[in-house]
Amino acid sequence: MKIKKICPVSVCCQLIVFFVLSASTLFAEAIHPLDPLDASEIESAVKILRAMPNFPKEVLFSTVQLNEPPKAEAWNYKAGTTFRREAFAIVMDRTRNKTFESLIDLRGKKIISWKEIADVQPLIFDREYEDLRRIVKADARWQAAMKKRGITEFDKVEVDGWAVGQVDPKFTGRLMRGLSYFKGVGDNYYGRPIEGVIAIVDLTRGVVVDLTDTGVVPVSEKSQDFSEAAIGKLREKPKPLIITQPDGASYTLRGNEVVWQKWHFRYTMH
Incomplete structure (x- = not known):
């Protein structure tokens, strides 16, 4: 057969x-x-x-x-x-x-x-992730934190929305936590976190209610992409099923x- x-x-x-x-x-x-x-x-x-x-x-x-x-x-x-x-x-x-x-x-x-x-x-709705990026990038404190790290092209930074977790009880409303990553011209920005900068966003009012900056930590200079161009020759493909x-x-x-x-x-x- x-x-x-x-x-x-x-x-x-x-x-x-x-x-x-x-x-x-x-x-x-x-x-x-x-x-x-x-x-x-x-x-x-x-x-x-x-x-x-x-x-x-x-x-x-x-x-x-x-x-x-x-x-x-x-x-x-x-x-x-x-x-x-x-x-x-x-x-x-x-x-x-x-x-x-x-x-x-x-x-x-x-x-x-x-x-x-x-x-x-x-x-959280899809559109709210976009709202979060826009709100965080428009915040003067966040922009100052990026400039302190030598980052002036904000379009090369990705702001990712995360669950707010435990925060000071004075912060109420529909909250999200915004974490920043340097994507540059690559695809996998998760490999290049911008450490120490955390924004708490009130999505209802459309404002950053708190921004934490714990100090500058060098951002990885190397891309963390997984393409053949980034990492070299790929492994051999598996045998057919x-x-x-x-x-x-x-x-x-x-x-x-x-x-x-x-x-x-x-x-x-x-």
């Missing part, structure tokens, strides 16, 4: 294609109570919330996902029968730094609940349900 050889990169690509194709079921009409929300249902949930009186003007949606029905409803569901569709949302009011949770009835097009969750913060399923896959994929031997379960890709 002739066995086809497949390189590891090819295997990874095939796995990615598998999950991308599987994820296409996310955009099909739900046929089971545990099917994830599709794009139109997410849009509907957001529209229902935005129509609510006194809904905050400037918000970020941290989460809009299926609010799973009670387990008994899922177990007793019969194909073709109507089932509930509810969305669970986490909403951040950026102006007031408040976090809300909501349940939305998608079939009835109404809000089931809307409540503030005190003293919590939702996950051999993967074969002459009788096909052992599992069956039905929408978001995976059936394999005595198991059957449903998955969601967020």
Whole structure:
């Protein structure tokens, strides 16, 4: 029997294609109570919330996902029968730094609940990392710290957003810690940290509330890139993997349900 050889990169690509194709079921009409929300249902949930009186003007949606029905409803569901569709949302009011949770009835097009969750913060959003970079680089104290280290081209510095950790209780709000790295013309700036300079940023007010500078530590002059140009000849590539399923896959994929031997379960890709 002739066995086809497949390189590891090819295997990874095939796995990615598998999950991308599987994820296409996310955009099909739900046929089971545990099917994830599709794009139109997410849009509907957001529209229902935005129509609510006194809904905050400037918000970020941290989460809009299926609010799973009670387990008994899922177990007793019969194909073709109507089932509930509810969305669970986490909403951040950026102006007031408040976090809300909501349940939305998608079939009835109404809000089931809307409540503030005190003293919590939702996950950091992609745009907030960009906000942090802009806020830190505009701060006069940070600029002075860079100049003290001989760095005047601020576009060659990367400011990375990290969890704030433990800080003085006087600092409150939606806080992030900004760490600085010298990227120069390289790619891997993590290998060239600018030691001793730490900014604490209030993302709600858009200001650096504290900047620590513990003194100048020389920045590595050598690039920490991993390209062949940076480190020289690369190691030999590994030998090909051999993967074969002459009788096909052992599992069956039905929408978001995976059936394999005595198991059957449903998955969601967020």
